[in-house]
Amino acid sequence: MVDSNKPQGPEDHSRRKFIRNSGIAVGGIVVGGALGSLIPTKQKDKDQSNAEKPINYNDALMFFTMEQFQTTEAATERIFPEDELGPGAKGLGVAYYIDHQLAGPWGMNAKDYMEGPAYNAEATQGTQTLMRRADVFAIGLKGLDDYSNKKYENKFTELTAEEQDDVLQVFDVAKEFKLSGATTKQFFELLRSMTIEGAYSDPLYGGNKNMAGWKMRDFPGSQMGYTEAIMNKEFVKIEPQSLREHMG
Amino acid sequence: MANELPKVPVVIVGMGWAGGIIASELTKAGIEVVGLERGKERKTSDYYMVHDELRYALRYEMMKDLSKETLTFRNTEKMRALPMRTYGTFLDGTGVGGAGSHWNGQNYRFLPYDFEIASKTVEKYGKNKIPDGMALQDWGITYDELEPYYDKYEKMAGISGEEVPIYGKRSAPYPTKPMLKTPVLEMFEKATKKLGYNPYMVPSANLSENYTNPDGIARGACQYCAFCERFGCEYGAKADPIVTVLPVAEKTGKLDLRTHANVIEILHDGNKASGVRYVNPVTREEFIQPADVVVLSSYVFNNVKLLLASNLGKAYDSKTGQGVIGKNYAYQITGESSLGFFKDKFNLYAGAGALGMEIPEYTGDNFDHTDLDFIHGAGIRMFQYGNRPISNNFVPDGTATWGKEFKQTSIKYANSWLKVAVQGASMPWRTNYLDLDPTYKDTYGVPLLRMTYDYTEQDHNLTKYMAKQTAPIMEEMGAEIIETTGSLEPLDVAPYINTHNTGGVIMGEDPATSAVNSYLQMWDAENVFVAGASAFPHNSSFNPTGTLGALSYRSAEGIEKYLKNGGSLV
Secondary structure (H helix, E strand, O other): OOOOOOOOOOHHHHHHHHHHHHOOEEOOEEOOHHHHOOOOHHHHHHHHHOOOOOOOOOOOOOOOOHHHHHHHHHHHHHHOOOEOOEOOHHHHOHHHHHHHHHHOOOOOOOOOOOOOOOOOOOOOOOOOOOOOHHHHHHHHHHHHHHHHHHHHOOOHHHOOHHHHHHHHHHHHHOOOOEOOOOEHHHHHHHHHHHHHHHHHOOHHHOOOHHHHHHHHOOOOEOOOOOOOHHHOOOOOOOOOEOHHHHHO | OOEEOOOEEEEEEOOOHHHHHHHHHHHHOOOOEEEEOOOOOOOHHHHHHOOOHHHHHHOOOOEOOOOOOOEEEEOOOOOOOEEOOOOOOOOOEOOOOOHHHHOOOEOOOOOHHHHOHHHHHHHHHOHHHOOOOEOOOOOOOOHHHHHHHHHHHHHHHOOEOOOOOOOOOOOOOOOEOOOOOOHHHHHHHHHHHHOOOOOEEOOEOEOOOOEEOOOOOEEOOOOOEOOOOOOOOOOOOEOOHHHOHHHHHHHHOOEEEEOOOEEEEEEEOOOOEEEEEEEOOOOOOEEEEEEEEEEEOOHHHHHHHHHHHOOOOOEOOOOOOOOOEOEEEEOOEOOOEEEEEOOOOOOOOOEOOOOEEEEOOOOOOOOOOOOOOOOOOEEEEEEOOOOOOOOOOOOOOOOOOOOHHHHHHHHHOOOOEEEEEEEEOEOOEOOOEEEEEEEEEOOOOOEEEEEEOOOOHHHHHHHHHHHHHHHHHHHHHOOOEEEEEOOOOOOOOOOOOOOOOEEEOOEOOOOOOOOEOOOOEEOOOOOEEEOOHHHOOOEOOOOOHHHHHHHHHHHHHHHHHHHHHOOOOO
């Protein structure tokens, strides 16, 4: 039994490891390797080696299942990969960013006109779908696995980088494969735009970890002004600052 | 049941630039005014966390809530109009300050040519120069008549700029000096001068220096922080009704500004209005506000929608060309540009909304149109807005749109691209108009506004001509790679273009062809004034706010006269 009053902390790592290795009781239900396999080992190892590093409590999920999160992490990393310039989507926390966005008003299309009737639009009339972004995203993620299974007999996260690129390419072009209620292109555009957002929005949203996205492109974030730098003929590099720094 | 409130002299619908200016002028004259604003209250301290590209630029923090109200769109009458479900080609403001809070601050005057465009075109080029279907008409006012109001508006807002000899004569210089001429603007200046042009610093409502206006309002200079368009200015350096005209009105004690007051109907008997009906969008309580004078200043779209939904004024009929409400809807033509990728790295993270230069030679009728297949012209310009990182990932054609190549190329050019862009005038056409949608409704049960609009031969020809002029400038500036866009696709409501919508309740000399006179007083209901760019019979190539501001000052004067003497003002 899980004791909900028990303080949570480093002890959890051994518990995770235990579940992973033996596939035993979680909340009184015996589970097998399916749950165990979702618990990331890498993070556990990192946590152990940096025991003093403060935990970012924001790095948890409010919308995705663990599987959806991992598929998102893998797909966004192909869109914005780690390279010699710096971290990719995974290192920037883009999948956390997307999770948090889809859980909120953006994912629920709160400020969009969602009244019927829905008709097929001409190319100039914008999106007419009454599906919410969160639903399009979930269906798209399932589609990535369905297509990967069909073509490579494996789920998306298990494919090689080249195979993942191939699947994403098919989704981008949107000819070969159909999702229910949405095109793969609709999903892919959402995935692509949210990846860029997660890489470059203020770290308060869960992505752009340590402002590393901004640092790669020498963007100084939120500064009070540039009356001097703007007149300089040479490029002036300014250490970035996030909105957190305005909180005092 | 609607709660009926005590009658007031003036009720104003919408507290943006037009409503704010009119409220300020009337209350200074001692007149009691009720200001109704559908959105929320705003003050500069709300912008403490404003340097947030995601929230303001991509989640449209300051824009109208489309879930409550949008418009439907089609290019031609043959299409079924469908709602713009998400943003969006144009971004309607909401809240106190309206679009005057989230604008860039590019603040021009129109040309003398604009106000008499139909007569001047016929005079110079003959009747045949105006093609069949183009609904060109004079404004019922001349530049010289409007000049004192431009001057008043510019002094209130503290516009920064420098005189352009070939534009309309000014009675006074700009109240503040031009913005900083940054190194990239110097490149544009040098290149255009070499090509024989006379570039000028774009007139700006982002203050270039500290300034105190005639109302005694003191504001500090722009800090070039790069968060202007779609953002509010935490310094109050960008002229915004909330830091200029509204504090003046509030100080008189004569302005009763009610937020969360969404007007859904003008009450009238066919000749005169008796007041308005409004709903609080949060609580859904309903009120009736009786008034002697009703002022509509709720943006182009809402002004037209309210008149049509309230059945006030004669609705435009595209088949007969009769009627006026909804007629002469125009936009601005911005399909053409040259994008240049450079080897050098510039400080492009810094900028301001109205930090730019433009050449005047291709505006209005300042170049000969005898052998050209279009009229009017465009501003060819370059701005340094500040490249915020989510929205500025330009890569040369042929580059992958995702993956390692995209990442590396977009980062390489993050501070190394410049754009010479064109903003062209938009002429009115009989087939481009606004009316009510037969199918879709807003959250209050009122039909949505329906837009029928597409670019015409005039627009395509203007685009082709102007695009040709941008590439040599970019070449002269020394770009490594140049990409020129020279064609217009049909108007598409999905990507952002601009929010320079005009027309629908146009001004003029003749009640048969216009809805309001030169005081923006309705021909069909003398106690109703309709302010805003809805009054423009066509749209020039210049950003509309300066002209909207000048007309609002004139309209305020007219309302004052009307309250004293009654009757038609012309």
